[in-house]
Amino acid sequence: MQVIVSHQNVDFDGVASMVAAKKLYPEAIIAISDKLDRSVTTYMSIYKDLFSFSTYESVEWKHVSSLILVDVQAIDRTGIPSEELMDEIETIVYDHHPPFLLHTKEKVRHQIEQVGAAITLLIEHLEHRDVHLTPEEVNLFGLGLYSDTGNFTFPSTTSRDFHAASFLMKHHLDIEIVNRFVTPALTEAEQALFNQLFHSQTLHQLDGLQIVVSCHEQDRFQNGLSSLTEKLLDASSADAVITIVKMGKHVHLVCRASSTRINFQSFIKELGGGGHSQAASAMMKKSTLEEARRKVLPLIDLIVKHTVSAKEVMSYPVKTIHENDTITDAKEMMIRFGHTGFPVVNDHKELVGIISRRDVDKAIHHQYGHAPIKGYMTREIVTKQVDSTIDEVQQAMISHNVGRIPIMDDQNIAGIISRTNIISYLQRKEQEASLPNLVQRLEDTVSKEHFHLLKLIGKEADRFGVSAYLVGGFVRDLLLERPNEDLDVVIEGDGIKFANVLAASHGGSIKQHDTFGTATWTTPDDMKIDIVTCRTEYYAETAALPIVRSSNIHEDLTRRDFTINAMAMSISEHSFGKLLDEYQGIEDLKAKKIRILHPISFIEDPTRIFRAVRFAVRFGYSIEKETARLAQSAMSHLFSLSQQRLRQELTLIHKEATDLEAYYLLDTLNVWKTLFQKELPASSWQYAERVFSQSGHTVFHMLTALASPLSNWREMIQLYIMTAKERVFIEQLNELKQAPIEEVKSIGELHRYLYAVHDETLRFYLLDPTQEFHTHLDDYFKKRQEMSLYLSGDDLIKLDFKPGPHFRDYLFELEIKQLNGEISSKEEATRWVLEEKQKAEANHL
Structure with a gap:
């Protein structure tokens, strides 16, 4: 038997999600708690008979084989008699509350994703399956969607919620019904309770935030505490409100917040409840009001996120420019590093000004490229200290209308914060709740010895005052649960110096690579691990090797090729397992897309075109539309690559290929049209298919097959010959093409022409779909081999x-x-x- 349930005090999202789940699991029954949100109670008094609901008491829980949880993850929050359930029971979860897990235990299937309402997830399934909906179902789904997103005003609202609303509107959602039940007028009893809560407020100041706690006690249970708490938050100027109300035997607690610096999750977990970071609830059974207060108040500190300092957001080390450098020097640096301004220093490394792109453009417009920067820089410098809050930095930018603020450690430049840093910080803050912590995944993936070694390195990183990360392909494959032994530790600081600290503290030896800022630490147990300095890079010209400079983790990720390779996982002790995903790599992993980071990435390094194809084929992904367009636009830059580099990239693709998919994908990007200077005919692909089906084929065979039907095939393929053997192969193939095979009457006579041709070449020639071979040739090859x-x-x-x-x-x-x-x-x-x-x-x- 399948049963669909939601949480106690079920709201519209829970009820709507249960009814929607019934559409997906028609054999299941809906079991609903007798404790309903007040607005739901009003709705059910009118519409209950239109839906098939069962009470908890009417369900024989011992016979339940499958439990479907909606708008809730934990069985203990549903209020069902879990002790009556079978030991082996399948659980299916549809929820939008944190944590957003990537995997769970066996026997649990789930869809837990960051959307504004659980009904959004189920509407997506209904839309995909083209399930018929009644007007009453559409309106109920609309109530769940609008109420849980706060009419699409809550921070948790996503574009998927808007799409779900659009779907419902197409099915004639009645907005009047939504308005009637989502924001009902207070009853007399509710108004009385609200007045009690309003006059019982106590104010708590925490780290600059105002937290209101309001307590009350009454004899009977009353619905609607959640709505009243939201109204209390609106009526006050507080950043958060916590209401604690004893109703009958139990104490009910509801939390609401308006500041993004509030996060109730750890707080509510301690109290056995659940919810969002800014909306949560719990019930303390058989507790007195005073007991509840004594338990709640010491935990309030948990709800306030620490104030983020400038030091945590700033970019460092800082790229500066000297006041006597020229305007042209400044322009070249801006192009090289992609920055729109730099701090200016004097001979004593003291900060004396800021030069912006606007200043440079103005000077060049007036033909002063040769002039020193000090004549055009801004001397009135707005700075902040490393312990300033990010809010203070942001306010300074707004007040002074500046795009970057140097961050000082006393009188020394410690870092810089630009508008880009602020935007990245805000995006990261929004993502934090949805990003998984990868500790368990890492422990399951690497050896026990490597896991403990990474923990040790993270602990030492904190002690040494640097940040340590795993980055790139390793993090990608960790999320995909694919094996990857490329375990490099990236250090935000001096990687070589840190490696020496590790060896000095824990033994072993160090092999330094000063040019690249890397070191290999061999531990006393003979384990080797590479320690790499975070770096940024720029290209002096297309396809050249990059020029590398030390930098920070954000710029280190920025220099990478694709979003799925631009993620990092912290192994520092204070944030071990925390994922950094500034370019939405997880979203592209879920969407199975290969997406480039920057519009000119293919121009700077055309080999990324081949890597895009390689990753697409390896993972079964598609190349995102704009990325494909940018690759096509960069085709002319392939000629800036040496033939050896081209062969190397094509060889890497060929090694992973199990069919011609990679070759066809290269064709859609116009690679073959560019390299061979014309469109490939159908016979090229027929030839390539035949060659690929033969064992022992190489990338050179494939290139020759594609080029062979072209009139200038020999000229084209000459560019890709790398060995003497390949040169002989092409010469013999050309001789075969010119040999008078059709004129020869016997196999023996054919041997006079072909005795010196290698079997490899002859076998390849016989696969050519453009040749009408004399039967003697095929017989000759077989007899010659035998x-x-x-x-x-x-x-x-x-x-x-x-x-x-x-x-x-x-x-x-x-x-x-x-x-x-x-x-x-x-x-x-x-x-x-x-x-x-x-x-x-x-x-x-």
Whole structure:
């Protein structure tokens, strides 16, 4: 038996999600708690008979084989008698409350995603399956969607919620019904309770935030405490409101917040409740009001996120420019690093000004590119200290209308915060609740020894004052649960110095690579791990190797190729397992998309075009539309790559290919049209298909097959020859194409033309779909492979032949006669050579 349930005090989102789940699981029954949100109670008094609901008491829980949870993850929050359930029970979860897990235990199937309402997830399934909906179902789903997103004003609202609303509108959602039940007028009892809560407020100041706690006690249970708490938040100027109300035997607690610095999750977890970061609730059974207050108040500190300091957001090390450098120097640096301004310093490294892109453009417009920066820089500098809050920095930007603020450690430049840093910080803050913590995944993936080593490195990183990360492909594969042994630790600081600290503290040896800012630490247990300095890079010209500079984790991720490779996982002790995903790599992993980071990435490094194809084929992903367009636009830059680099990239693709998908994908990006200077005909693909189906094919074989039907094929393929063997292959293939095969009447005679052609070349030529081969050629190749000469040079010596060049002539003629079937035994071969010998001796006389 399948049963659908939601949480106690079920709201519209819970009721709507249960009814929607019934549409997906028609054999299931809906079991609903007798404790309903007040607005739901009013709705149910009118519409209850239109839906099939069962009470908890009417369900035989011991016979339930499958439990479907909606708008809730924990069974203990549903209020069902869990002790009556079977030990082995399938659980299916549809929820939008944190944590947003990527995987759960066996026997649990789930969809837990960051959307504004649980009904959104179920509407997406209904839309996909094209399920018929009644007007009453559409309106109920609308009530769940509008109420849980606060009419699409809550921070948790996503574009998917708007899409769900659009779907409902297409099915004639009645907005009047939504308005009637989502914001009902207060009853007399509710108004009385609200007045009590309003006059019972106590104010708590925490880290600059105002937290209101309001307590009350009454004899009977009353619905609607959630709505009243929201009204209390609106009526006050507080950043958060916590209402604690004893109703009958139990104490009910509801939390609401308006500040993003409030997060109720840890707080409410301690109280056995659940919810969002800014909306949560709990029930303390058989508790007095005073007991509840004594338990709640010491936990209030948990709800306030610490104030983020400038030091935590700033970019460092800071790229500065000297006041005597020229305007042209400043412009080149801006282009090189992609920045729109730099702090200006004097000979003593003291901050003396700021030069912006606007300042530079103005000076160049007036032909002052040669002038020193100090003549055009801004001298009135707005700065902040490292312990300033990010809110203070943001306010300074607004007040002074500046795009970057140097962050000082006393009188020294410690870092800089730009508008881009602020935007990235705000995006990260929004993402934090939805990003998974990867500790368990990491522990399951790497060896026990490596896991403990990473923990050790993270602890030392905190002690040494640097941040440590795993980055790129390793993090990607960790999320995909794919094996990856490329375990490099990236340090935000001096990687080499930190590696030496590790060796000094824990033993082992260090091998430094000063040029690259990396070091390999070999532990006393002979484990090797690379320690890498965070770096940024720029390209002096297209396809050149990048010029590298030390930097921070944000710029280190910015230099990477694709969003799915631009994620990092902290291994620092204070944030071990925390994921950093500034470019929405997780979203692209879910969408199975390969997306480039920057519009000019393919221009800076055209090999990324081949890597895009390689990753797409490896993971079964598609190349995102704009990324494909940018790749096509950058085709001309392929010619800036050396032929060796082109071959190397194509070889890497070929090694992973199990079919021609990668080759076709390269074609959609216009790679072949660019390299071969014309569109490939259908015969090219027929040839390539045949070659790929043969064992032992190489990337050079594939390139030759694609080019071969072209009129200038030899000229095109010459560019990709890397070995003498390949050169011979092409020369022999060209000879085959020109040989008068159709004119030759016998297989033996064919051998006179083709005896020197390697089997590899002949086999390749026979696959050419553009050639109408004489049947002799196919027969010749088969017989040549099977042929074993009846006589050898040693046999001729035994027959009293004197060694010499004529041996080769005799044996070659024997090969021809064997292929023609004129000689079929060793005896016949012996008789023939003796006769030929006699003829030769007679002619000599």
